[in-house]
Amino acid sequence: xxxxxxxxxxxxxxxxxxxxxxxxxxxxxxxxxxxxxxxxxxxxxxxxxxxxxxxxxxxxxxxxxxxxxxxxxxxxxxxxxxxxxxxxxxxxxxxxxxxxxxxxxxxxxxxxxxxxxxxxxxxxxxxxxxxxxxxxxxxxxxxxxxxxxxxxxxxxxxxxxxxxxxxxxxxxxxxxxxxxxxxxxxxxxxxxxxxxxxxxxxxxxxxxxxxxxxxxxxxxxxxxxxxxxxxxxxxxxxxxxxxxxxxxxxxxxxxxxxxxxxxxxxxxxxxxxxxxxxxxxxxxxxxxxxxxx
Numbered sequence: 015x016x017x018x019x020x021x022x023x024x025x026x027x028x029x030x031x032x033x034x035x036x037x038x039x040x041x042x043x044x045x046x047x048x049x050x051x052x053x054x055x056x057x058x059x060x061x062x063x064x065x066x067x068x069x070x071x072x073x074x075x076x077x078x079x080x081x082x083x084x085x086x087x088x089x090x091x092x093x094x095x096x097x098x099x100x101x102x103x104x105x106x107x108x109x110x111x112x113x114x115x116x117x118x119x120x121x122x123x124x125x126x127x128x129x130x131x132x133x134x135x136x137x138x139x140x141x142x143x144x145x146x147x148x149x150x151x152x153x154x155x156x157x158x159x160x161x162x163x164x165x166x167x168x169x170x171x172x173x174x175x176x177x178x179x180x181x182x183x184x185x186x187x188x189x190x191x192x193x194x195x196x197x198x199x200x201x202x203x204x205x206x207x208x209x210x211x212x213x214x215x216x217x218x219x220x221x222x223x224x225x226x227x228x229x230x231x232x233x234x235x236x237x238x239x240x241x242x243x244x245x246x247x248x249x250x251x252x253x254x255x256x257x258x259x260x261x262x263x264x265x266x267x268x269x270x271x272x273x274x275x276x277x278x279x280x281x282x283x284x285x286x287x288x289x290x291x292x293x294x295x296x297x298x299x300x301x302x303x304x305x306x307x
Contacts, residue, residue, distance in 0.1 A: 021300045024128040028121060029296070031205055035212025045213050054206040059119065060174030062200030063139050067178030068187060070136035076254060077182070080137055083248040084144040087262050088114070090240050092152070098232070108280040111153050111273065112287045113233050116264035118142045120207040121295070125264075126257050127204070129303055137254050141261040143175040149269070157270075158277045214268040215292055218285040226286035230266070233291070234298055237263040256306035263302060265291035 039045055070077070095113040099106050116122065119142055126138030150169055180186075187193065241259035250258060266287045275281040 021303045024125060024303055025300050027128060028124050028208060031208035032212035032215070035209035035214075036216045037212075038209070039213050039216040047210065047213060047217075050206060050210055054203055054210065056170045058199055058201075058203035058206060060170040061196045062123075062203040063143065063171065063174040064178040064181075065193065065196050065200050066132075066135050066139045067175070068181040068193075070132070070182060072133055072136050074182065076251060077136070077140055079248055079250060080140050080254045080258065081144065083244050083250055083254075083258055084141045084261075086248070087240055087244040087258060088144060088148050090244060091237065091262065092148075094236055094240065095233075098236075105280065107157055107159070107277075108274060108283055109229070109287075111149075111156055112266040112270040112284050113229070115145060115149050115153060115267045115270055116237070116262060117211065117267045117292075118145045118261045118264055120211040120268070121299075122261040122264045124204045124208060125260060125299065125303070129260070129306075130253050130257065133253055134257055137257040138261055139175070139178075141258060143171070145261070146171050146175075149267070153270070154273065157273045157279055211268060211292075214271075215289060218271065218289055219282065223286050223290060225283070226290040230287060230291045230294055233266070234263060234294070238302065259306060260299075260302060263298070265295045 035045070091114050092110075095110055096106070099109050099113065118138070122142060123135065123138050126134040130137070146169070150172075181188075188196065238259060241262040242255075245255035245258045266284075268288055271281060271284045271288050273279075274284040
């Protein structure tokens with residue numbers, strides 16, 4: 015019973031805020047997705063990442079181990095899903111990105127923070143950064159069939175991550191007044207991302223749900239297996255291992271749908287995977303957290 019209550023306390027705030035976004039759109043209220051997304055991704059989230067890394071008290075060697083484990087995990091997931099989509103005869107421009115990339119920002123960061131506190135958030139930021147960089151390079155190249163991978167260097171998320179890592183490595187801190195301001199800005203990130211997630215799901219038009227169900231089940235099994243195997247191979251400490259598994263197994267990222275729509279892939283099929291994986295996470299995420307806690 016205590017475990018169920020603990021998991022409920024972690025998952026309920028996430029579901030409630032996403033539900034606010036969903037209900038907001040269904041009630042017919044205006045929600046300017048482009049403005050809110052830009053505010054979250056270019057200002058609030060970089061500040062959150064920077065301050066989380068700067069203030070973390072996690073041992074640097076533990077963060078380095080998780081960084082290498084996250085890079086390895088996403089490399090393995092890319093190879094495994096490349097092979098599976100090829101063997102199943104699926105269009106890789108459409109299906110490979112949603113199989114690889116989960117909602118490490120909108121869901122992963124708040125879940126890690128609610129489940130494991132500030133240490134969990136610090137670890138989750140590392141995995142989020144790896145996923146973001148891989149998504150902005152390989153993910154965009156895969157869907158668009160072109161573009162320079164160096165575009166990732168222009169992303170504020172990357173700047174916030176690199177600057178935060180530098181401050182962590184050197185043991186530097188910003189003046190307290192600036193830290194307080196950055197904290198306030200960063201605190202917007204998680205509520206904005208969760209509400210926006212609900213809005214995005216409410217606006218999606220599902221496509222080929224039957225196929226999306228079995229692909230989502232396959233994805234969950236592979237991601238959990240890879241996360242656990244890689245984490246144990248790197249001998250991660252328990253919280254770092256839990257965060258790695260949680261992050262790589264989050265539902266399909268909404269951004270994969272946006273990229274599919276932008277570059278002419280099968281956006282309806284990706285929308286189906288986003289919706290099914292998000293709905294399925296109501297079951298899979300509590301089970302995963304119950305196993306990890």
